Amino acid sequence: MPLFLKFIVMSDKKIISIDIGGTKISGAIFSIEGNMSHFTKLYLNGRYGDEAGKLVIELLDKLISDSGKDINKIHGIGISVPGIIYSEDGTVWAPNIEGWVKYPLLNTIKRYLNNSDIQVCIESDRTCYLCGELWQGAAKGSENVVYIGVGTGIGAGIMLDSKLLHGFGDIAGSVGWMALQIPYSEEYDKCGCFEYYASGNGICNRAIELIKQSLDYQGFFSDKVIEDITTKDIFEAYYLSDPIATKVINKAIQLWGMASANIVSLLNPEKIIWGGGVFGPAVKLIPEIYKEACMWAQPISIKQVEYLPSGCSGEAGLKGAAYLVLKHIKYGKQI
Template identity: 30%
Template sequence: MADNQHLIGIDIGGTKCAVVLGKYNGEEINIINKITFPTQIAKGPEYILNEIKAAVHDLIKDISKSAIAGIGISCGGPLNSKTGTILSPPNLIGWDSIKVVELFEKEFGIKTYLQNDANACALAEWRFGAGRGLENVIFLTFGTGMGAGLILNGKLYSGTNDMAGEVGHIRMAGFGPVGYGKAGSFEGFCSGGGIRQLAITKALERLQMGELVSFCNNINDLESITAKTVSDAAFAGDELAKSIYEISGEYLGKGLAIMIDMLNPEAIIIGSIFTRSRDLLWPAAERVIKAESLSYSNAVCKILPAQLDEYIGDYAALAVALNN
């Protein structure tokens, strides 16, 4: 791709959508403008896609199409990146077999590319964040869910049908919090929803014994617990809250040890909750990694927080356009 070319990034999420205009100078992408709006799922995919199209038209109204190198779309899976089709993501009800690449290429006459959000984030952190200059990188989402994007030998690896990196589905224990439709899964222990489930269980145990819980006043308040309320309590010194994050950290360590042994990466970059709560998670995770992983593989692998922080969704969508 030539330097000083514009790129369009589209981040389609279950809660909000973002359309971003960026410019690539050969090393960095500078974000020029951005439009965001809520994803009104109830109005259906056609309504939301029309909102996205309108936002793209607005962002490029003063730019020649010949100056735009591509459009990148980041969206939760499952999807087919080869055909450019979104295939019924659980957070986008009604988005069944949406040929989104075809729609945007027809609308704008600009080459368009699609990747799942974990892959897109892996590309972004590899090109512009903590993985810059490395050849073998794993990116873990650790947010609402747990997924991985894989950069292997300097290329994105998405598998036979775009299902590579679905590490959240790995069973880590015979019983435990539910994530990715499986009790005791990696996502169950290492995601915002999983930490919430752990906290509800632990808080209920204490409350039923007549003990106080700093992040939950009574049984009626259990549903108000979130991963953030627990982390806030843990950072304030609450021992129960700290123990919940320690459990999550232990299973994070188990999952990381498996990936270190299987893929021998230079770095595993972890986003979202890990970047905010690293001090709560890492001591237990590090202890387990040292006990479980091959020492030669562990010695060459760095565990890093994501660098792009709250802007990662913007860079991820732009990186999809840049990667093709």
């Protein structure tokens, strides 16, 4: 088929993109040109195991219906998962979804589709976030870039010399386990030292601990139900100079700076992009994080790198998952 005719045929097809999180699943339809439509969101509401898998299928079914109820109009499906996708068999480990330990997500999707012509590309959320930035965000045109996603947990998508890094066991980028403080504590067993203090969950949990320990505390949280406090509340209190919020966020800034300094010294990227739900409210802190990193990092490489906020307005995962399908169209394989 002539190239221009092939493009016309392909441009009529759509890409379905799904971004699975620890609490919700988002989805959208993308054109080949990169335009997004039909954004939709479903909440897990405690679903786990196969029930969480059924919710993914429910969302996928809705998006296929929204695209015109013609499965032949779907070129491919890109899926971002909050954990590890094992490339050898398409199974998933997602620590925030109970029962997703070697969960057969790829086979679940393929059984539902029953159409071998539809390409299914699954990647870790950290890699998808980076791909979204490469396609339509702050990493466009970059060859050496690290995306640090700070949300419920912390992960990094890494591209070096235009190659996405996956590692021997597809676990590369699990920076939440970076060792940044001594001595070791068993509290780090579940999520790692970095994530314990500087993830969204970590920030919230550390603040709640301090509030409970401070019997004479009089501040932003004095009239709040402790169990209802959110990470968003911690940042609101921080910007109002609440002493507990200040202590917790300053600790996070220190560790974000140290961790990113280690990444800069090891990998020498041209850009570090900060995203995820926390960078939201924490985006104003990027200059302070860079200042902290300058104290720790290799002195030449830290001057070569830019610290930037995400350019995808919270849609990096969806855009990145769709980008994976586009790359498969171009190269016939996942990047």
